[in-house]
Amino acid sequence: MAKEYSFYPGCSSQEAASSSNYLKSVQSMCDVLDIKLNVIPDWNCCSASIGYCGGGELPRLALSARNIALSEQHNAGQDIVATCAACWLATKETQERLDHDAGLMAETNEALAEAGLKLKNETKIRHMVEVLIEDIGYEEMGKHVKKPLDGIKIAGYVGCQTNRPFGIEGESFENPKYLDKFIETMGAEPVEKYDKKVSCCGGALAFSEPEKSQALIKDIIEAAYDGGADMIVTPCPVCQMNVEVYQDKINAKYGTKFHIPVTYYSTLMSVAYGKNGKESGLNGQIIKAEKLEAIAGK
Amino acid sequence: MSDINTGMVEKYRNNFLKEVEANVEEGDWVKMCMQCGVCSGSCPMGPYWDHPPQELFMMIRAGKRDEVLTSTSMWMCTSCYNCIVRCPRELPITHIMHGLAHYATRLGIEPKGQPTRQFAQLFWDNLAKNGRVNELWLGVNLYFMNGLVEGIKVAMGMAGIGFGMLKAGRLSLKELVGGHTVKDKKGFKAMIKKAQELEAARIDNAQ
Secondary structure: OOEEEEEEOOHHHOOOOOOHHHHHHHHHHHHHHOEEEEEOOOOOOOOOOOOOOOOOHHHHHHHHHHHHHHHHHHOOOOOEEEOOHHHHHHHHHHHHHHHHOHHHHHHHHHHHHOOOOOOOOOOOEEEHHHHHHHHHOHHHHHHOOOOOOOOOEEEEOOOOOOOOOOOOOOOOOOOOOHHHHHHHHOOOEEOOOOOOOOOOOOOOHHHHOHHHHHHHHHHHHHHHHHOOOOEEEEOOHHHHHHHHHOHHHHHHHHOOOOOOOEEEHHHHHHHHOOOOOOOOOHHHOOOOOHHHHHHHOO | OOHHHHHHHHHHOOOHHHHHHHHOOOHHHHHHOOOOOHHHHHOOOHHHOOOOHHHHHHHHHOOOHHHHHOOOHHHHOOOOOHHHHHOOOOOOHHHHHHHHHHHHHHHOOOOOOOHHHHHHHHHHHHHHHHOOOOHHHHHHHHHOOOOHHHHHHHHHHHHHHHHHHHHOOOOOHHHHOOOOOOOOHHHHHHHHHHHHHHHHHHHHOOO
């Protein structure tokens, strides 16, 4: 029987949005693993980590509280699962803060009442990689591999928000291993000692302060090349975009010759599970993941 | 100086720490800082900050109100959470940085030209309009935030990336008109308005 979850896709996973290819590959992966994602009806933006100029603490908490309340109403009893690092983090932070502060909880419910909602705050908030590790398990993940990703060396770039401050149970903040294990389970080879594994790509500052962020991104890519990587893989939509799309700009500024594909863990899994390029979201790559394309076919 | 700012100066006199504790998100943690500097050393944008977190905490305790609230430093927080997980006293430093930035904005004394301040405001306005982010307008507004001439220059520089995203199906011109939205926009906006009112009342009444 399918495992069911209350799914919070988030803004970047919407149709024709910046990580719509992530959602595509997640759907293919979940199809194979018999995971059913029930979208939270009428979910809203979580304000990521950058809404704080215009949005005060309470309005930002209300955003995530609305999503949790909608989930409790429509997908009762199901854990909330997010694929985006920022969505997961903001929702989990809201749950924790409201759980610790009765005053904020009362005010949040007063605000939610304006939208006809009430928060119980009893729902577990999880990231998709937690579902894979804890509910599916590496062994089961490996059983479905039809086309092992032989001969591909991959730098597992975990980044920030899937790792800090909550992280994944049993993993360290400084050197989490789960992404490397995903890579291995799919038959590819992880870069050992990838020393920018948990470094920051600049997040939203890639938009507002591009030079500073691109200096960080340059180091992340350089370390992947140093480790002999053919490609980079990440669990975060912001990491994926920042590390993939600015490579030409970085090359122009620093005289580097970067041209390395950056995909999601779910892209790897979808391809290894025998899905084609389109089903795996490979057509969403700006820098084509040619080695994955060769395995996936058209 | 804005009225609310004048009001707060009068209310708290020289006790800026007390003001921060009462009015800034997670501000009651500031007194717990033991000045070890791990946060400052862990910050990816640290070299660009005039005052890294540890220094801001000391300045708050020393009553350097204007220097703290008008600083560009905390606006360069990338929300990487390195500081939070490494702080031996477990201060929620990222949230305090966001809180200080927001409080400065509330008082009207934030550094207006700081680019991440501008982007953070655009992001909030964007999501508050329809309940979901419209990535196309977020990009357009970002490129043109410093006026038309500068905007055209920035937009031309970014055109390659934009076309790449369009071609890859990760950006849609359909977002120009309408675009993604929550269905219950009325309820959504009423909720945000109520939350803003409750928060404003709490801060105005803070002792």
